[in-house]
């Protein structure tokens with residue numbers, strides 16, 4: 001499903017090169033429950049941005065669903081991403097001008113789903129993450145962990161093939177975190193490929209494969 | 225130092241009342257290392273907003289440093305807060321148009337500190353949180369955990385009497401988190417009052433008093 005060969009990513013800042021990823025080789029198969037851990041600044045979010053096609057590598061090969069991503073133009077890339085991947089950003093990235101329900105409906109709106117069905121599907125997902133009584137709150141009227149759960153619901157509403165979540169439980173207490181991880185475990189059993197970044201061992205223990213990043217490289221891998 | 229009596233906070237939304245805090249009684253003495261835990265949505269950030277004078281209670285009494293906060297006008301309240309409290313927000317609240325160094329200098333700029341001393345103090349604090357090589361990065365050019373550490377440095381730069389930090393390690397790996405907590409423990413020994421919100425037991429164990437919030441009330445308190 002996902003194959004990375006010698007992937008490098010350099011950021012340029014005032015002429016200085018920040019080598020965020022220094023040669024990543026990785027394969028992720030369909031249906032896997034995969035987790036990345038590592039120190040702050042080790043390159044986890046940068047790697048998530050490349051796998052999710054939000055950014056392009058400086059060099060190296062990336063094959064997604066059999067397609068060489070470097071050969072795709074911007075529109076084809078966005079189309080492949082919207083169809084395949086659900087994204088939960090580290091900073092949530094919710095629209096502050098839309099309610100919780102409207103935020104979760106957004107991917108369905110882009111997908112051309114009719115209104116009645118859109119509202120029904122979005123509502124079900126918000127109830128599933130425990131926010132059935134917060135549908136009409138705007139992000140600034142929600143707690144940190146509630147905003148995070150709206151972002152999780154939005155990433156799942158389009159029934160993607162792959163869920164990519166960057167620190168999805170960073171603002172959640174352990175009970176709410178367990179509820180979310182149990183939901184992802186069930187979805188994974190039903191066929192969803194899950195790729196997580198976390199710093200919490202209690203979250204990593206749900207996954208079958210844990211990769212440890214250090215200074216832009218994969219230090220080691222553990223299979224559970 | 226801080227005394228709350230029957231504090232209540234209601235949010236109004238489309239005519240519906242959301243009772244975020246339902247009668248809080250709490251005293252925090254100078255030099256304490258105090259921690260709040262509780263489920264997502266239980267009212268922790270709302271209580272932090274009231275204690276830090278970022279928001280006013282719907283009813284109840286709040287005495288800060290011997291002053292009845294409800295008797296202070298907006299300017300007097302802001303002055304008391306800037307002089308006394310360093311704040312780390314759950315969503316960092318960094319200025320995206322300023323570099324890491326400029327963000328940490330900001331409280332000193334408001335305080336009228338001359339430029340040379342301002343840059344020196346801000347730089348020292350950024351080095352202390354492990355970001356000496358990221359001074360001129362903008363927030364969007366920093367990882368999530370690096371942004372969080374800039375927010376921690378900014379809250380400490382004015383040598384406040386009280387540090388209030390809402391989930392300060394939510395984006396940090398355990399080693400970086402331990403480094404930050406060791407720094408706060410040392411500052412607490414030197415006299416800094418620390419008030420934390422966290423969902424991580426490994427962070428709560430640094431504090432001497434842990435309060436558990438549930439549905440807008442204090443459920444129980446534990447002394448370590």
Ligand SMILES: Nc1ncnc2c1ncn2[C@@H]1O[C@H](COP(=O)(O)OP(=O)(O)OP(=O)(O)O)[C@@H](O)[C@H]1O
Nearest residue numbers: 141143144145146235244264265266267268269270
């Ligand atoms: N501006 C607002 N308008 C309406 N309701 C709000 C507003 N801000 C917060 N709330 C609600 O008040 C409750 C308490 O919110 P608060 O942010 O204090 O929770 P919290 O304990 O910090 O949660 P978390 O751990 O998820 O950050 C939540 O249910 C939230 O939906």
Ligand SMILES: Nc1ncnc2c1ncn2[C@@H]1O[C@H](COP(=O)(O)OP(=O)(O)OP(=O)(O)O)[C@@H](O)[C@H]1O
Nearest residue numbers: 011020040041042043044045046365367368369370
């Ligand atoms: N736009 C950018 N320009 C310059 N440097 C950047 C940029 N984005 C990230 N970096 C740097 O690249 C490195 C990797 O960042 P990344 O966000 O991938 O780390 P991370 O592992 O996700 O960290 P965290 O756990 O703190 O979120 C960091 O040192 C960061 O400062």
Ligand SMILES: [Mg+2]
Nearest residue numbers: 045090367368
């Ligand atoms: Mg990150």
Ligand SMILES: [Mg+2]
Nearest residue numbers: 143144269314
């Ligand atoms: Mg909160």
